Amino acid sequence: MPLQMTGALGDPDLIRLPWEVPLEDWPRHHLVDLPRGISRHVVRFARLSGKVYAIKEISERYAKREYQLLWDLARLDAPSVEPVAYVTGRAEGLDAALITRHLQFSLPYRAVMSGTLRPDTLTRLLDALAVLLVRLxxxxxxxxxxSLSNTLFRRDAGAFAAYLVDAETGEMHPMISEGQRLADIEVAHTNIFGEMLDLEAGGLLHPSVDPMETAEDIVNRYHRLWDEITQSEIIEEVDWHRVEQRIRRLNLLGFDVAEMMVRRKVGTGRLIVRPKVVDAGHHQRRLLRLTGLDVEENQARRLLNDLDGFRVAKGLRHEDEAIVAHRWLAEVFQPTVEAIPAGLRGKLDPAQLFHEILDHRWYLSESAGGDVGLATAVKSYVDNILVHKPDERALLPDDPDDHDDPDDLGAHDRLDRLDAPGDLGGAARAGQ
Known part of the structure; x- marks a missing residue:
């Protein structure tokens, strides 16, 4: 059978890769070294035309199936890696290959750790995984x-956002049954218990973390979140503020409420309220609509808080929200990101950089007993924190100018623009 590549190909050079060679024997010049999770298949990363692709050797049947499932997930806006193509008809004896686009700034759970996995970091990973499973x-x-191994994590302000990276065993249904939900949770419990034991054996687990308790914790977190989102609630007819509280709780968890189903219970004066939750990303969509910034949910919440603070500081309470957002973007967000030296901007995505600068400003201001200003915070963050961070960007720059000296004059010029009177917005309250 001749070589065949099926999918939404955006790079013609993909077909020129050495598909007749086993993936584990590919020449180094085709590959890029990135952190990989544990996989039962051979996985490599190839860099072409400034993009990074993850390539997995897998049987033809499962390559086609997983490709279709990933497209279904993408169509439904679920957090998962983006499918690119699958390759069949390679040399005799070789499996097919599935190609996905590597998720920038994402890390497998082992790469999130630096030394020993601390309990608070583990908690945030479990929260992200629980949200992902509920959304699916x-x-x-x-x-x-x-499992943690089949998930990629991106930093999302002070938390993590989780993405499905392996759909090989998945199934798409019009509606998931209770038995399927419970089976998925049981698998998660078993897998995470095994992963914790593996970390413990390698000396990478904090002594205070118990593998079995951790596995049970993910189950409890999932059920609490699922109940909050789907459970009916009986309220007194006059107690409408309870409805608003329920919506606010769901929004804080990152879910939108499209409509409320309100039903009067026969023979009583109470109402049964059940929210219809359509998707996560309440803050993401608001920020995207206002500014065009497509970021993670917690990052969006943080940036919107700063935007709202900017509105107050500028006396724009009665101005159109879109106009205020445009000014905040031009006067606060963009100058802050541009003030980072070009050679260091790729260490984190722009929204995460902005979030961490706000955090740093708050801590500096607390120590100084007053607001230190955004320009001071940026310079201190770059000099004392950012230069020591690992580079989490998977996409390496094609333009040699992206490797400018971290002390480039352009960055210092941009710092001078940040602390014009009234331009601080909500940044001084970053730690609240």
């Missing part, structure tokens, strides 16, 4: 192999 179940997706 809400759209009718049965994972079948939920």
């Amino acid at each position: 179940h809400l759209i009718g997706f049965y994972w079948g192999d939920c």
